[in-house]
Amino acid sequence: MPGLLVANRGEIAVRVLRTAADLGLRTVAVHSADDADALHVRLADVAVGLDGVGPAPYLDVDRLVRVALDHGCDTVHPGYGFLSENAGFARACADAGLVFVGPGPDVLALLGDKSRARALAVELGVPVLPGTGPVDAEAARAFFAEHGPVMVKAVAGGGGKGMRQVHDVADLPAALDRCRAEALAAFGDGAVYLERLLTRARHVEVQVVGTTVLGDRDCSLQRDHQKVVEIAPAPRLDPDLRKALHDAAARIAEAVAYRGVGTVEFLVSPDGGFVFLEANPRLQVEHTVTEEVTGLDLVRAQLLIAAGEDPDLAHRERGCAVQLRVTLTSAGTVTAFQPATGPGVRVDTHAYGGYRASDRFDALLAKLVVHADDLDTALRKARRALAEFRVDGVPTNLGFLRDLLDRDLSDTHTGSLDALPAPTCQDGPRSPVAGTVVAVDPGAVVVEAMKMQHVIATGSGRALVAVGDTVAEGAPVAEGGDLAETGEVERIDLDAIRPDLAEVLARHDFRRPDAEAKRHRTGRRTARENVADLCDDNSFVEYGGLAVAAQRQRRTLEELVDRTPADGLVAGIGTIDGHRSVVMSYDYTVLAGTQGVRNHAKLDRMLALAEQRHLPVVLFAEGGGGRPGDTDHGLVSGLDTGSFHAMAKLSGAVPLVGVVSGRCFAGNAVLLGTCDVIIATADANIGMGGPAMVEGGGLGVFRPEDIGPMDVQVPNGVVDVAVADEAEAVAVARKYLSYFTGPVPGWTAPDQRLLRHAIPENRLRAYDVRAVVDTLADTDSVLELRRAFGRGIVTALIRVEGRPIGLIANDPAHLGGAIDADAADKAARFLQLCDAFDLPVLSLCDTPGFMVGPDAERTATVRHLSRMMVVAANLDVPFGLVVLRKAYGLGAQAMAGGSLAVPGFTVSWPSGEFGPMGLEGAVKLGFRRELEAIADPEERRAAFDRMVAASYDHGKALNLAGAFEVDDVIDPADTRRWITTGFDPAVPRASGKKRPYIDTW
Template sequence: DRASPRYDSLMAKVVVHAAAGGLPEAVAKTRRALSEFRIAGVSANIDFLQTLLEQPDVAAGEIHTRFIDEHMAELTGAPSDRRRLYFEEAAAETSGGDRGVALGQPAPPGTQALPAPLQGTVIALEAAEGETVRAGQTIAVIEAMKMEHAALAPVSGVVRRLAATAGEVVLEGQPIAFIEPAEVEGAESRGEEDYDLAHIRPDLAEVLERRYVTLDAARPDAVARRRKTNQRTARENLDDLLDPGSFTEYGAFVIGGRKGRASPEELIRTTPADGIITGLGAVNGRLFPEDKARVAAMAYDYTVLAGTQGGFGHYKTDRFAELALKHSLPVVAFVEGGGGRPGDTEWSPIVRGFEYWARLSGAVPMVAINGGRCFAGNAAFAGCSDVIIATKRSVLGMGGPAMIEGGGLGVFTPEEVGPAGTMEPNGVIDILVEDEAEAVQVVKRYLSYFQGPLKTWACADQRLLRQAVPENRLRAYDMRRVIAHVADEDSVLELRARFGVGMITAFARIEGRPMGVIANNPMHLGGAIDADAADKGARFLQLCEAFDLPVLSLSDTPGMMVGPESEKQAAVRHTSRLFVVGANLTVPILAVVLRKSYGLGAIAMLGGSYQAPVFSVAWPTAEFGAMGLEGSVRLGYRAELEAIADPALRQARYDEKLAQAYAGSKALRHAMRPELDDVIDPADTRRWIMAGLKAQPPAPPRQGKKLRWIDAW
């Protein structure tokens, strides 16, 4: 016989209290109580429990958590011959609904059984004997574990017998009905093919309505406020950024944690998504494989409480950052907003979003876009990102006007706190754009460098490079033009153009392959490297190292900037960052010296020495020395020159020595010694770069971070 599916394995408990005699008395009373139990029909563990209580260690209280494991053999091997303290009586066999329906009912001739799909109670029969049914039609409904399960007709035909009734308990495989197979035409069918696929059930309708409330179409007033400032909504920015149909939103139904101040209905209407839209999508899927196009994207919604960070919104950013880190997803964040939100009634002081966000640094590319006012916590998210792209109306600050005034530091308008005109030249903003539409296009271009090579490309006539450096060695020239000619057409994206202007940092492509470019700017201090230029270059090298981008170094520098004013800027420390970062790069450096290569600045551009790069080559216009030629002549021949009284003769002697020094510094002279790998035709620069790249093994698959983080500065 079988136990009913309603059988509960915990059928009885024994609780014993001994007023005197302690544990031994309680154990003895328990053994007697177990002897009085009479359980029939199913196996029970009474013998095992009595054997356990007979152990001397149990009565003595000398037991522990592994006592049964260690004594299992003796506990299960004792014979079951204990005296039972009850009268044996023949138990009348009873029947009832709980015993279930007999398993072995014979099938009527020519019929097929419908077996119960699981154990449970029949709560409804939806077909009658003699009824014509179609395969897949519900015949009975069985309840198990508080869930209802349909028993479906295995064939079309006629129900010849119902083998169960409502309320009866059935076992898995037990016949419920017997069906005589037959061709059925026009019989009622409740299969999926008859469903109205356009019908929206009430439960789904509620979800769709709630989702609609979060969309711009349901918020015309909010959209109108953005139009007044010539800005787009958060959803419009995400729609423009992400490939069509690729966005999967997380947490759309979250509302502001303000139930102590407003009704849920009002919060649904006024705080959709708690002011931050987060999700996963794809960017540039037309150009790159699916696995390279993946991104995590989020946007603070300035139309919801000024884009402030609410308590529930912080939970969303926590989840967002964890997903990006776990699945190695590049992150794009629209950060416009006022920082931490005052007034929420449901929040926790334990906020981990800033920790999680900062941990993304070095793990995945991070881009922040700001098109308006961005203060405090929102600005911190921007500052932790690799790159900040901002519009001309952008305002960025670690504290907004309210915080400044609250600290007794004065009264300012938002536009007076960190305007773009200040934040671009001071290095906070990496790329300044006209509006959010342009910002999105720049983001797509920026991400492309981390997504892989392009198959199609074009470049300028490389013979133009032969004229890029003037024959007059004292004449400045446009290094950006050189970069544009060397790189694929329209492939250069410069970062921090107005900060550290003595150093140019940019992403570019050569034959479709992405790389980073660092170059001296002869138009500023003759290409000398000052503190800001060194900081800018060193951080850019970290960015390239973190994501396995080769570095092209175009060098033309008289060395490090010197003098009292330079030293006031802590030049000793700042310029040394180029050595520390460059010498520890694992990505290849490809070095081309265009003209001046003097002093410490020259080798700082090459990873610390001329031997550090994959190759160090020079154009014919290059010149080398421990310091600038003019300075070396004046210092080296000071006494001789001062001894010449006639100024004209002194100048002639100086020019003579300078010409000699220049002849000794020329690239060909240095190539005669093993100091350079070659002096090349400038038109061959791209060929050299590609040869260097092709000589490198593929970057190993990423396993976690390559750098623990990228400097915020």
């Protein structure tokens, strides 16, 4: 299903995503690095991180278009601000085949350029203020000299950004510089122009959809050119003036054949005249009030128009709506967020408890919108809603808004708020809660509520309450005085450690020098050292570090704290190359890394988080399995433990990485075996039972080193990647996970002309297929899995131009590239892995076919090789085939997903040769009678060679291309171009699993 890319953030992204969801659209969101926890990221079906912080990533046209295409979107909604009025962005979308939600590039270029829009208004007979086009400092001074005070405005502006009033010509250069900088940062265009300043004017704007006028609103209440309160319809407007404004807006919309939602803005002078201000060819922040009085969903109208449908714009204007913009006054973390509710109250916001508000973005936190039958009722409802609105943790303008609505708003203009003194609380500090006064001290009043005491600074003010008084929430507790004096009431030593904190810090000191030294003497690292090496610096947050073994009936708490920290499982969430992952490590220094009651609970907790948050899992699995020594529980068999089910259920949902050094037996080995990939050091032992379990089963006495050593577990396929030590294991784990986090920038590749010489001219000579893979892939991007098992097929993760790809390749150095049962199993499982996580698959074919004969059939060849065919035929990811040399029989068809017609591209190198079976065998079978009729052995051999040569000419790649059984025969040096072009972007699944699971074998 096509999708919608929302190329914005904040409350407008949330607004668009919700309406899109109501329409059944699949949505893709983008976010900068500092917006990763934003609400819009959670609401989208797919969220894509952009490089960088602040507004810059949201202004990267090429990256946004690429994201839309990579994720199967057909439509882009720009929201407001950022690129919403950028004609270049709209044009880039159109060039890429994407529908831009808004007017076309030409209309955007016209109306988005404020000076050109003014010229259009003049042409249509709509009055304008004297003004300029884009202006430099010299022309600006000349205009000021002629017209007096001016307003500096951004040519590509909107939202009050890039605007300054200038009353003194000496202030003009600084105002120009500041406006240019703001405009460049907000819109990517630093051009500015001037208009003569009109004072005491009302700001009235008219909403249009296409060329239909929906109504108007008053936006006069502004502070520093930022709108604070908007009202629809505009109150106290003469009917003839209202009609004239609507007619002017319609003329402008009709003149450009306007398409979509837009606004035409005017200034209304005290004498009742009006002038055109600007046209905003996009959705406005204050569109909400028009929606409330018309009952129309303007975002829905936008999306329907973009889809080629005509929205129903029939409406009856009803009542009055007021919007108040709740903004931040500085950055911080919202610790509590409780918006107002009730009939006729609407809050559009991206905030939530725990939201980290950045000062890099617009300060808008929420829009409080109320609707009532008339303006007076709407203002009363707004006052009530403001009183209920609660935001903790960050300073906001809520107090300012409350005071503002207590004033007379009957005669306002664009300068009203700037002319007002800063609002103050006339009755002094107020109680934040309803409670009882328990102390009145110099400079402070203490109120107790729900067993908690709240200290209210009063400075030198006079207390209005006494001990024992009950006070309501918001009630004044003092008057007068200077609250700044309270800064001297208590000096805080920021380095002081309170006793309760000291106790906590002591428990978090997990250093155990003796145990660590013993571990190091074995040549291994501690669990925490491995976790620290895997995760980015200071990114790991540990869960359950204070847990201890469930053995309080056997040991003292002091002993448990000392000997069983974290109950032997270090577990938490950290970032690996900037991407969050669940990381867990059994601690062999704690009860031999066994699985106890508490660390099973921790394991279950982390696996649940991995499923809920769709996080990869890395498990360091060294340990001895179940622990019989825990006493603090009521278990009998323990068979109802959920950890193994939870781990197995994650298969196919998120990447699972198992790492092991040393001994890994029983339950630890089962968790390890559940993983998609197992990375093991040279000294590892892996077994379903340790020595005690083997001996207990009457199967003999063995040393731990005798059970599942690497010379067994590597060639038999249990271990995917064998490494020398834990440092290399961590590096491989990090590299493996990188293939599941999308493309990487900054790649390099070997000289592709080397591929022209990779296949010997002698068709019978073996060669190193891994050298082909290393040359074809980006430099240092190859990670081969299960190299020593199923050696006839290479399975590897690679990158081509930074994009991760799964690769299978026949190895002619083993069995001539024939596919045996082990190789088929290895390929089938690898294909499942790629399919589960949306990795496209590249198949490099050089095979004489499947292994046949009595020995092969003893390995259940029919089932194993058919399994590879079944898995390959049911892939749901892009698949491409490159024939390096031999492509014979059913083996070649398996490498092609079942048929040469199945892959998205099927190409051959010049050395390619094709046939229903090997040439020599085909000649022997097909021409047996003719060959047996030749009595002379030399003549028979010569005839055989001629027949083989003829068969080769018939089956060579160029002949197949002539019959269009392959797409092309290519220069090997062009292979990467076929890969990058032939692999359409895979559309990631919105949620849940794509496959039920990935086979462990």
